[in-house]
Every structure is written in structure tokens, then in C-alpha cells.
Amino acid sequence: MTQFFAMGGYAVYVWPAYAVFFIVLAWDWFAPALRRRRLTRQLRGRIARERTRSARAARAEVTT
Amino acid sequence: MLRNGQAGVVGERAWKWGRVPEHPGFRNMSRSYVPHFIHWLGSPPNFYRFAGNVRPWLMAAALVCAVIGLYGGLVLAPPDYQQGDAYRIIFIHVPSAWMSLFIYAAMAIAGLVALVWRVKLAEVIAMECAPIGAAFTLITLLTGSLWGKPMWGTWWTWGARLTSELVLFFLYLGVIGLYNAFEDRRRGARAASLLALVGIVNLPIVHYSVVWWNTLHQGSTVNLFGHSSIAPSMLWPLLVMALATHLYFFASILGRARTGLLSLESGKQWVRQLVTDTSR
Amino acid sequence: MNPVRKRRLIVTLLILGAVAIATGLSVFALQRNMTYLYSPTEVDAGKAPNGHPFRLGGIVKEGSVHRVPGTLTTDFVITDRFQNIPVTYTGILPDLFRVGQSTITTGTMQNGTFVATKVLAKHDATYMPPQVAQAIAKAKEEHKTGDGGRVAGAQK
Numbered sequence: 001m002t003q004f005f006a007m008g009g010y011a012v013y014v015w016p017a018y019a020v021f022f023i024v025l026a027w028d029w030f031a032p033a034l035r036r037r038r039l040t041r042q043l044r045g046r047i048a049r050e051r052t053r054s055a056r057a058a059r060a061e062v063t064t
Numbered sequence: 065m066l067r068n069g070q071a072g073v074v075g076e077r078a079w080k081w082g083r084v085p086e087h088p089g090f091r092n093m094s095r096s097y098v099p100h101f102i103h104w105l106g107s108p109p110n111f112y113r114f115a116g117n118v119r120p121w122l123m124a125a126a127l128v129c130a131v132i133g134l135y136g137g138l139v140l141a142p143p144d145y146q147q148g149d150a151y152r153i154i155f156i157h158v159p160s161a162w163m164s165l166f167i168y169a170a171m172a173i174a175g176l177v178a179l180v181w182r183v184k185l186a187e188v189i190a191m192e193c194a195p196i197g198a199a200f201t202l203i204t205l206l207t208g209s210l211w212g213k214p215m216w217g218t219w220w221t222w223g224a225r226l227t228s229e230l231v232l233f234f235l236y237l238g239v240i241g242l243y244n245a246f247e248d249r250r251r252g253a254r255a256a257s258l259l260a261l262v263g264i265v266n267l268p269i270v271h272y273s274v275v276w277w278n279t280l281h282q283g284s285t286v287n288l289f290g291h292s293s294i295a296p297s298m299l300w301p302l303l304v305m306a307l308a309t310h311l312y313f314f315a316s317i318l319g320r321a322r323t324g325l326l327s328l329e330s331g332k333q334w335v336r337q338l339v340t341d342t343s344r
Numbered sequence: 345m346n347p348v349r350k351r352r353l354i355v356t357l358l359i360l361g362a363v364a365i366a367t368g369l370s371v372f373a374l375q376r377n378m379t380y381l382y383s384p385t386e387v388d389a390g391k392a393p394n395g396h397p398f399r400l401g402g403i404v405k406e407g408s409v410h411r412v413p414g415t416l417t418t419d420f421v422i423t424d425r426f427q428n429i430p431v432t433y434t435g436i437l438p439d440l441f442r443v444g445q446s447t448i449t450t451g452t453m454q455n456g457t458f459v460a461t462k463v464l465a466k467h468d469a470t471y472m473p474p475q476v477a478q479a480i481a482k483a484k485e486e487h488k489t490g491d492g493g494r495v496a497g498a499q500k
Contacts, residue, residue, distance in 0.1 A: 004139070008149030013214050017207040021156040028199045028316055036323040043330055043339045145477035146440065146467055154471070180352045217438030217464045223380050261356060265364045269371075278380050278401060280448055285469040295472040 106185055108325045109334040115318035122315035129308035136301030144298075150214050155301055157207040158286070159309040160200045164232060165267055167197035167313060171239070172264045175257030184328060185321070187253035190260065191243050192320035196313060198236035204229060216280055224273035225281035228266055235263040249328060381448055384427035392453070400429060400458055401448045401466075409443060422447060422458070433460040440465035 007014040105111050137155035144151040174190035177183055208226070209219045220226065239256045246252025274283045286292045292299060329335050345353070371378070381401035382392040392398050400422055408421035417434045431449055441447060441463060451460035472480075 007152065008143060010148065010150035010214050013150060013210045014152055017153045017210040018156060020206045020210070021160065021203050024199050024203050025312065028196055029319075032320050032323055036326070039323065039327055039330075040339050043326075043335070047336055047340055142473035142475075144471050145474040146470075151471060176356065179356055180349050215438070215440055215465070215467060217441075218462070221464070224378075258356070258359070261360055262363045264360070265367045269367075277378070280380075280464060280466055282467060282469040285471060293468075293470040295476060297473070298471050 106183060108185060108329050108332075111185055112322050112325055112334075112338075115322050119315050119318045122311050122318070126308050126311035126315055129304050129311060133301045133304035133308055136304060137298075141298045141301055142295075147215055150211065151298075153207050153211040154298075155305050157204060157211060158302060159305040160203040160207065161229070162306055163309045163313060164197060164201040164204050164229070165270060166310070167193050167200060168232065168236070168260070168264070168267060171197060172257075172260050175260040178257045179254055179261070182250075182254075184250075185325070187250060187257070188321050188324035188328060189317065190257050191239075191253050192317055192324050194236050194239040194243070194256075194260075196316050196320070198233060198240065200309070200313075201229065201233040201236060205233060212280075218280075221280050223279035223281060224277040225270065225279050228270040228273050231266055232263075232270060235259070235266060238263075383424045384422055384429045385424055387429055387453065387458075388427040395452070397450055397452050397461065399448050399450050400431070400460075401446070402429070404441070404443050404445055404447050406443050422449065429458050430456070431458045431460050433463050435463070437463055438465045440467055 005011060005015075105114060133155065137152055141152070143149050171190050171193035174186045174193065177186035178190050205226075208229075212221075213219050239260050242259055243249075243252045243256035246255065273279060274281055285294050286299070286302070294302070326335055326338075381399035384400070384402050386392060387400060392400075402422035402424045405421040405423040405428060408419075410419045411417070412419065415434065416436065417432060418437060419430065419432045421428045421430050423429075431451075433449065433451075442465075446466035446468070448464045448466060449458065449460040450462040450464075451458055453459075
């Protein structure tokens with residue numbers, strides 16, 4: 001087992017290389033989700049604002 | 065997957081399959097599924113749904129391949145006669161390098177479609193390829209450095225292979241930067257696509273750098289046609305990892321393209337419906 | 345294809361073609377500046393730059409490696425099988441540095457000796473287990489006088 005982790009003495013190069021691989025790809029996999037969540041939040045907000053605006057306009061028409 | 069007689073959603077490229085458009089060549093076209101499928105896929109809501117269904121399977125397959133490939137490479141494969149266990153970086157470095165080139169080609173092709181045919185989906189795909197390609201290029205450069213230091217004796221050298229791969233990284237960053245510099249996303253995508261296309265001259269330079277010039281980086285080990293100078297026990301994990309990275313790329317691009325489409329089509333009815341009706 | 349798209353396609357391809365030609369010409373013109381290394385033959389012919397450092401590439405000649413006792417200095421000879429250049433280097437050599445191995449050294453020529461500031465080992469694109477390498481070496485020994493043909497059991 002220790003032999004496996006030692007990688008013939010090159011552990012200090014091999015394992016960081018594998019770490020780079022996984023960390024960079026993990027960033028690529030998870031980062032878009034944040035962007036998407038922000039986007040859906042913005043869109044929902046915009047739609048909600050449009051609804052209140054049109055509801056307000058409809059009410060204004062009725063009272064005048 | 066084909067809907068007959070189903071009206072498409074209101075949008076730029078609605079396909080009303082009930083009515084066959086009166087196109088002179090259309091009647092002569094053989095009724096094969098593939099062109100129909102591609103046209104169907106070109107409509108954003110269809111792509112969105114298709115991509116959402118396929119993506120988890122692709123990622124699962126990628127993970128399975130990665131586990132098999134890494135086990136084969138780290139545990140099963142013997143040490144190299146020359147490089148000892150340090151060579152095991154090959155199982156992530158080489159597939160990542162292959163992906164850095166493949167993704168660039170995909171980006172350039174999608175960019176060409178975006179430039180010439182102005183297809184929205186092509187714009188989205190081209191632009192979303194860039195960060196994934198940049199990620200793989202970065203992995204290639206960093207793992208290459210970590211491999212070079214113990215074997216060659218240096219973290220970096222300005223030889224043809226390393227320099228052209230670094231140029232590739234900057235091209236990816238350039239595409240991302242140029243795209244984000246525009247207010248109008250569609251114009252930005254076209255400008256960035258032109259940059260991507262122009263940079264395609266770098267691809268043969270990267271690939272043939274070890275043939276055309278004297279460099280520190282050695283020549284090709286794996287050849288598509290002909291003899292590969294690597295033992296079978298080392299070759300198969302390498303190829304499995306290559307498959308894993310390809311599957312990962314497709315899973316990633318589908319996810320990113322979905323978000324890109326939501327953004328681009330944000331005013332459309334299908335997006336509004338999606339965003340309010342479901343909690344996803 | 346409609347004329348608008350055809351025009352876009354042609355313009356795009358023209359730009360692409362222009363860039364490809366420009367790149368090709370630049371690379372071709374800069375060959376001398378882009379030279380990564382010089383072989384012993386080229387250095388001997390005077391092609392290497394005078395005065396400032398350059399890279400010398402070749403193979404470490406058999407029997408030429410001498411470590412100066414008490415210091416970190418190593419003397420060896422770089423050869424391309426036509427010309428030899430003596431090299432002296434003070435410092436730790438990379439793991440893969442050995443006789444018969446391709447090497448790239450950076451430094452300057454001083455009085456006929458290449459004084460190296462950096463020594464890098466090059467390795468080939470072959471990967472195989474030690475047992476296979478030993479078998480090939482043994483087979484080569486046995487075939488030394490013979491045809492030097494393909495070794496049985498060579499990999500894929």
C-alpha cells in the first residue's frame with residue numbers, strides 16, 4: 001500500500017498531477033450550476049415584476 | 065422522439081411537423097431519421113429536453129470508464145522501464161491533451177456554423193466549449209510540468225510543443241474574453257467564433273510540433289494508423305481514460321449549453337414556463 | 345445555399361486562409377530564431393550563436409562521463425555520431441541522465457568546451473515494463489552479429 005502511494009519516489013509529482021485533474025474538472029462540472037441558479041432567480045424575479053406591473057395596470061384601468 | 069402534427073412553441077425556429085414546408089428539394093429528400101433529428105434538435109426547447117435526459121447517462125458512463133481506466137493505469141499497469149512510476153501521469157496528461165485539441169476543433173466547427181448559418185444553438189455550443197477546452201488545456205500544461213520536472217529536469221521549456229499548447233490556452237481565454245466583452249450576446253458569439261476559427265491554424269502546429277522541430281518533448285507514442293510504441297498493459301488504460309474524458313466533455317457541454325440556451329432565449333415562452341412551473 | 349450565407353462562408357474561409365498563410369510565412373521566416381537546439385555538427389560548423397547561451401542537443405557518448413571527485417562537476421561528451429563536443433556541468437543531473445541517452449544542455453562554448461548551466465534529459469516515446477525491456481536488450485545481444493531484424497514478441 002505504501003509502495004502504491006510512494007509511486008517509486010515520484011509521489012510528490014504524480015499525486016498533485018492527479019489532484020489537478022480532478023480539481024479542475026470538478027470546477028468545470030459544478031461552476032455552471034451556480035450561474036444557472038442565478039439566472040433562474042433573475043428570470044423569476046423579472047416575471048414576478050411583470051405580473052405585478054400588469055396587475056397594477058389592469059386595476060388602474062378599472063378605477064379610472 | 066419525433067412528434068407528428070405537434071406545433072412547435074412560439075419562437076424563431078418553430079417547426080410545425082404537421083405541415084411539411086413547401087421547399088422544392090424537400091420532397092426529393094429521402095425520409096431518413098438523421099437529418100430530421102438534427103433539425104428537431106436545432107430547436108432550443110427540444111435540445112434542452114434531449115440534453116437533460118442524456119446528460120446523466122453520459123456522466124455515469126464517464127465515471128465508470130474513469131474508475132476502470134485509473135485502476136488499470138495506477139494499479140494494474142507495470143512501471144515503465146525508463147521512467148518508473150512517474151510515467152503514470154500519462155493517464156491524465158495525454159487524454160487531457162487530446163481533449164484540448166478535440167474541443168478546439170469542435171468549438172471551431174460550431175463557430176463556423178454560428179458565423180455562416182447564424183444558428184443560435186451553434187452559438188451557444190461554440191461559446192460553452194471554450195471554458196471546458198481551457199480546463200483541459202490547463203490540466204495538460206500543469207500535469208505536463210509535474211511530469212517534466214522529474215523526468216526532463218525542468219518545469220518548463222520554450223520548445224515548439226509546449227509553447228503551441230500554451231498558445232492554445234490563450235486562444236481559449238481569448239474566445240471567452242471576447243465573447244464576454246459584448247453587450248449583444250449574439251454578436252459576441254460571432255466575433256469570438258471568428259477568433260476561434262482563426263486560431264485553428266494552431267492545431268496542426270501543436271500536433272506536428274514534435275515532427276517539424278527539434279524539441280524536448282518526445283514524439284507521438286500512440287498512432288491512429290500504425291504502430292504504437294507502448295505496451296498493451298499501458299495502452300488500454302490510456303484509451304479507456306481517453307473515452308472517459310470524451311464522455312465527460314459531452315456531459316459537460318450538454319449541461320452548459322442548456323444554461324446558455326436559457327440565457328439566450330430568456331424572453332421566450334418556453335423558458336418562462338420552465339422557470340416558473342418547475343423548481344429546477 | 346442562399347447567397348448571404350455563401351458570402352459569409354467565403355469571407356470566413358478567406359480570412360482563415362490569410363491567417364494560415366501569414367502564420368506559415370512567419371514560422372518559416374523565424375526558423376533561425378526559433379531554433380531550439382544545435383547539434384554537435386552544427387556547433388562545429390559554426391552555426392551556433394557566438395557569445396550568448398544556446399542549447400546543445402545530442403547523445404551522451406559512451407565512456408565519456410567523468411565525475412570530478414569532491415565537487416558536483418561532471419564532464420561528458422555530447423555526440424551526434426559525427427561530431428563530439430566536450431561538456432562540463434556543475435550541479436545535479438536529472439534522473440534520466442545516462443550514457444547513450446538523448447540530452448539537451450544549455451550553455452556557452454568556452455575554449456572548445458561547452459560550459460553547461462543546465463542539463464536536461466530527453467526520453468523517447470516508448471513505454472514498456474522493465475521485463476520487456478530486458479528481453480529486448482537480451483535478444484539484441486544475441487542477434488548482434490545477425491540480421492538485427494524484428495524481435496519476436498515485439499509489442500503491438
